[in-house]
Amino acid sequence: MATAPPSPSRPFIVGLTGGIGSGKSAAAELFVEHGAGLVDTDAIAHALTAADGAAMPAIHARFGDAVIAADGSLDRAAMRARVFAQADARQQLEAILHPMIRDESARQCTTARGIYVILAVPLLVESGGYRTRCDRVCVVDCPPEIQVERVRARSGLEEAQIRAIMATQASRDQRLAAADDVIDNGASLEYLRAQVAALHSHYASLAARRA
Numbered sequence: 001m002a003t004a005p006p007s008p009s010r011p012f013i014v015g016l017t018g019g020i021g022s023g024k025s026a027a028a029e030l031f032v033e034h035g036a037g038l039v040d041t042d043a044i045a046h047a048l049t050a051a052d053g054a055a056m057p058a059i060h061a062r063f064g065d066a067v068i069a070a071d072g073s074l075d076r077a078a079m080r081a082r083v084f085a086q087a088d089a090r091q092q093l094e095a096i097l098h099p100m101i102r103d104e105s106a107r108q109c110t111t112a113r114g115i116y117v118i119l120a121v122p123l124l125v126e127s128g129g130y131r132t133r134c135d136r137v138c139v140v141d142c143p144p145e146i147q148v149e150r151v152r153a154r155s156g157l158e159e160a161q162i163r164a165i166m167a168t169q170a171s172r173d174q175r176l177a178a179a180d181d182v183i184d185n186g187a188s189l190e191y192l193r194a195q196v197a198a199l200h201s202h203y204a205s206l207a208a209r210r211a
């Protein structure tokens with residue numbers, strides 16, 4: 001009887017998550033400097049909602065002209081105001097985007113190059129379908145007050161709007177409970193860099209052992 005061909009090797013995948021403004025992108029960038037591949041679901045969501053993005057016809061059909069910018073892309077501020085004030089609007093947007101994001105991120109994980117792959121997913125704990133893909137879950141953690149301060153400094157959003165976004169996300173405790181590894185990003189970028197360097201060595205050796 002013919003034996004089954006070996007299953008195609010898939011990369012070692014580290015799911016990277018954290019609340020808004022916790023420092024996921026900063027951490028992901030540092031992992032990439034060490035040689036990790038990166039699949040970023042925020043970036044995929046942005047591509048899907050660019051002027052020619054695959055999600056735009058469905059978003060236009062559901063939400064109308066009010067959320068479409070002059071160039072045909074998603075008016076992010078208009079959509080943000082809508083979805084973080086109305087749970088049903090958020091669910092409808094997620095029903096359009098999340099299956100597309102899940103499919104595209106799975107596709108990118110099969111082709112990503114690197115010693116291992118960082119799969120950055122802000123909603124890894126909240127959304128189904130990601131944890132089973134990950135060999136490890138790494139949570140970027142910092143106190144909520146620092147999240148608010150960083151997002152405010154970066155984007156100019158008001159505290160009330162930042163807190164409304166945070167209220168839709170998993171709590172700090174829920175996220176920490178899902179973690180295999182935790183990055184404490186409540187201090188300096190140097191401290192972040194040192195923790196990423198140590199975790200990188202760990203992930204590289206786990207990935208090599210699995211290969």
Ligand SMILES: CC(C)(COP(=O)(O)OP(=O)(O)OC[C@H]1O[C@@H](n2cnc3c(N)ncnc32)[C@H](O)[C@@H]1O)[C@@H](O)C(=O)NCCC(=O)NCCS
Nearest residue numbers: 019020041042045076079080083093097101122123168169
């Ligand atoms: C509402 C939108 C248009 C606001 O755009 P904006 O440019 O302000 O934010 P951006 O997309 O860069 O996301 C920034 C952060 O907001 C938080 N966030 C985004 N979407 C959500 C959501 N559905 N629920 C909770 N938090 C969210 C995350 O922490 C994310 O890292 C946008 O966030 C969006 O399209 N969200 C739905 C897609 C989604 O769920 N993306 C998360 C990746 S899985």
Ligand SMILES: Nc1ncnc2c1ncn2[C@@H]1O[C@H](COP(=O)(O)OP(=O)(O)OP(=O)(O)O)[C@@H](O)[C@H]1O
Nearest residue numbers: 019020021022023024025026150154187188189192
């Ligand atoms: N340790 C740190 N010290 C100072 N500033 C930091 C630190 N870590 C991140 N930042 C800054 O805080 C802001 C938020 O960080 P970053 O964009 O990496 O967070 P994020 O979790 O990816 O956010 P979002 O959920 O909105 O995508 C950025 O302006 C970043 O440069």
